[in-house]
C-alpha cells in the first residue's frame with residue numbers, strides 16, 4: 001500500500017510541478033568529489049565522539065571553520081551561534097552566501113555535526129560532508145536568494161542547536177529573518193553491503209499545518225531534482241526528529257533528506273566509515289546540489305572552461321585583505337575548474353612562497369613590507385602588489 005501511494009504521488013508531482021533540466025546545474029553537480037567526501041568522512045571519524053559541549057565537539061567546530069575558510073569564505077561570511085550545554089559552550093556554525101536579487105531572503109541548508117556514543121560517520125558525518133561540498137562548489141556561483149549553510153550542534157540532545165538558532169537569531173532579528181525554505185540533511189550514509197539506490201525525501205505533516213502545503217510543494221521539487229541530477233530513486237515520507245523541526249514549529253517551510261536503507265549503527269560505536277556506503281553519499285550529494293541550485297535560483301549561464309579562458313580568469317582576480325596580516329584570500333571566477341598557482345616574491349626577486357589551487361594563503365611567516373604576488377593560470381600570468389602589515 002505504501003509503495004502504491006508513493007508512486008501515485010510522484011506521477012502527480014511531475015505534471016503539477018514541471019521543472020526543467022539545467023545543464024549549468026548539472027555541470028556543478030558533476031564537480032562533487034568522491035575523494036573530498038571520503039576525506040571529510042575519515043577526518044570526521046578521527047575527531048572521535050563529538051558529544052555536545054565536549055572538547056571533540058569544539059575541535060569539530062574549529063575543523064569545520066577551517067574548511068570553509070579554505071574554500072574562500074571570509075570571516076565576515078562566517079558566524080557563530082553559541083549556547084551553554086551542561087555548563088560547557090557549544091556552537092552552531094553559519095556560513096552566509098549573499099544572494100544577488102533577494103539578499104534578505106534565505107535558503108537554509110543544514111545538518112548537525114554533533115554525535116553521540118560513537119564517531120557518527122553516517123549520523124551525521126554524511127550530511128556534514130555534503131554541506132561542505134555544496135558550499136565549496138557554490139562559493140563563486142551567483143544565486144538570486146541568499147544561502148545559509150548551517151552546521152548545528154546539540155541535535156542529539158533534542159535539537160538544542162537548531163532551537164537556539166530559531167530563538168536567538170531567526171526570531172530575534174528585526175524584522176524576523178525571512179526564510180524561503182529549510183533543507184535539512186541528516187543521516188544519508190546508507191548501509192554497507194546493501195543496494196543503496198533510493199533517498200527518502202521528507203515533507204512536513206506536523207502542526208502547525210499552515211506551512212504543510214508549501215512544504216509538500218518544495219519536497220516535490222526536491223524529488224524532481226533527485227531524478228534530474230542524480231541516479232537515485234525517491235521515496236516520499238514525513239519530517240520528524242531532526243533540525244528542521246524547530247523551524248517547522250516556527251511556521252517555516254521545511255524539507256529534508258534521510259537514508260532509505262536505514263542503518264542500525266547511529267548512536268553506537270559502530271557508526272563508522274566501513275559500515276556505510278560513501279558512494280551513496282556521493283549520489284545524494286548530486287541530488288542535494290541540484291536541489292539547492294534550484295531552490296536558490298543559481299545562475300543558469302555558468303561559464304565553462306571553454307568560454308572562460310585563462311586571461312578572463314586573471315581579469316577577475318581579487319586578492320584581499322590589503323594590507324594583509326597573517327593570510328590572504330584569493331578570488332577568481334572558474335577557480336574550481338582549472339589549476340592555478342600563486343607565488344610571492346620580495347622586491348629583490350626572491351621567491352618566498354609558492355602554492356597551488358589554494359584560495360586562502362597563510363602568510364604569517366612573512367614580515368611587514370611590500371611584496372609581489374603572481375597568479376599563473378596555464379601560460380598566462382598577472383602580478384599584483386601585496387602589502388603586509390603586522
Ligand SMILES: [Zn+2]
Pocket residue numbers: 112123124155186187
Ligand atoms: Zn542525526
